[in-house]
Amino acid sequence: MPLEQYVLGVDSGGSGVRFGLAGATSGTPVTSPVVSTSPVRTGPGGIDAGHLLEQLLPAAAELTGRVGGGAPVAVCVGAAGMATLGVGLRARLPRALADALGVRRLALATDAVTAYAGALGPRAGAVVAAGTGLIALGTDLRAWRRADGWGHLLGDCGGGAWIGRAGLEAALRAHDGRPGGSPALLERLEAVFGPAAGLPGLLYPRSDRPAVLASFAPEVAACAPADPVADGILREAARHIAQTALAACPPPDGTEALVALTGGLLKLGEPLLGPLRAEVSRQVPHARLVPAAGDPLAGALSIAAALASDTLAFPDDAHMLHVSGCQAR
């Protein structure tokens, strides 16, 4: 009986990196992930391949050491910013992993692709990743379609910063006596940030303004059951999220598409999810809203396992999902 073979999955994001090991045939994790709280640096050449390798190689050694296995036969790296900042990774990682680990199959994916693979697996549909921002990625398994993800000033409609910003605007409308104001949200604004007059001075000097705005989204959700203005904000957010899912989802072709929502926005609970279910069934009637099956690390592991068995069903794309055979020097 041959030794079991393993694949490595990597989920690199703004708050750190997670590394997982799965069976090469099953794609099922065989041990708990190695977690680094040191986000991979981004420099003038994009995501820093050297900094990623410094973390990846020891993590791979630890994971395979735990299960007494050999080097992984395939690797999938999912990283935030891969589409626009992945040039260095695409240039250096194939050779480096072949040299260090003998890896011959490598997939470099943007985090939205690993989120998709984790949430829905190799099936047609759309995944909406919603935290501070909001982006949807869809596929008919022939090409990828992206919608929104333009950031807090240009879009990310219905995401955490969008909801929090709308809630703060409604609070300040109440403060000024303008229509559309919510005294309940004004009370929450003052409880969280202090007197309304001081809020601009707290917010605008910050470099993490979208996160500050998004921090108010749970207050909007908490007010929604008793406050029609807050409830209206979440209903409009749900309308935007469904619009974005619709734009990314493959058009009706007689088969059922799946739509999943992933990310921290789920924590807002029923005040958002109730309207969202209604909007998705109204706007995207050919799709079914399903819970995400797994997270982006699970998605990276499933892509790596599909690479190992030559069964990858997702479309190759220079920016979204780049597959390379690796050759050692």
Place this chain on the structure above:
Amino acid sequence: MPLEQYVLGVDSGGSGVRFGLAGATSGTPVTSPVVSTSPVRTGPGGIDAGHLLEQLLPAAAELTGRVGGGAPVAVCVGAAGMATLGVGLRARLPRALADALGVRRLALATDAVTAYAGALGPRAGAVVAAGTGLIALGTDLRAWRRADGWGHLLGDCGGGAWIGRAGLEAALRAHDGRPGGSPALLERLEAVFGPAAGLPGLLYPRSDRPAVLASFAPEVAACAPADPVADGILREAARHIAQTALAACPPPDGTEALVALTGGLLKLGEPLLGPLRAEVSRQVPHARLVPAAGDPLAGALSIAAALASDTLAFPDDAHMLHVSGCQAR
């Protein structure tokens, strides 16, 4: 016959400072303004009184020299940020102007107050100052009422950055295939900023993001006559502007209030001003929309003249309009 007496007006803003001289009785300018393109510095102690005086004293000497007059008998300084950053000016300017010029009457006003005085004079109503941002100031001549002016993330609803941001969002909706998109605005976005995919990289690293957003507002106005999405954005802006004017305007009391719009947003022309006239007459029926009679420097001169003749009709307010008798050492 006594010699003619003069008053000095100062309009200090983000792009520089203007100094004017008027007859103390009439408040009418007697010579053209002295213009400095060096904005008064703001430091840890707020607006830098020393830096203002360095410019004010030579300007006052030049202006009075031109007309062969003595030192001004009253001064009004209108400055952006006076309400929140005027501590140093309020502490130092009365004594400094008494010592240097023998000035005994001084008013320190926020730029919204001088804009009000210039636009409407000492009458009840509201003035909406709309450029990149948007703020309304109103008075019944007993107290000031402020509305909006919360900046591009919290409000400034209907202002230049608001309109430009909404136009860019509509353009990107068209790019993604989301509802509410405008192909005409997408065409303008690409003509101005290049490919849509590059816009986040152009916008987010800038420190003058509101100005970048506002730079797209004229494109929205240019598209509005032929594009229903752009037209809808301007109609919604007009609705917001009228709401803000209503919140600042004194409530109906049987007399007619005046509402004026000032600032660069006027340049958008009929696509905005048509809907705005309709919204003001619908939402603020007790007010009449009038053109601004004069600019903030004219307002500062009229306040200084009213100080000189002891006829100031505007309400004194520690932050908005602070009047002090000046005593020399």
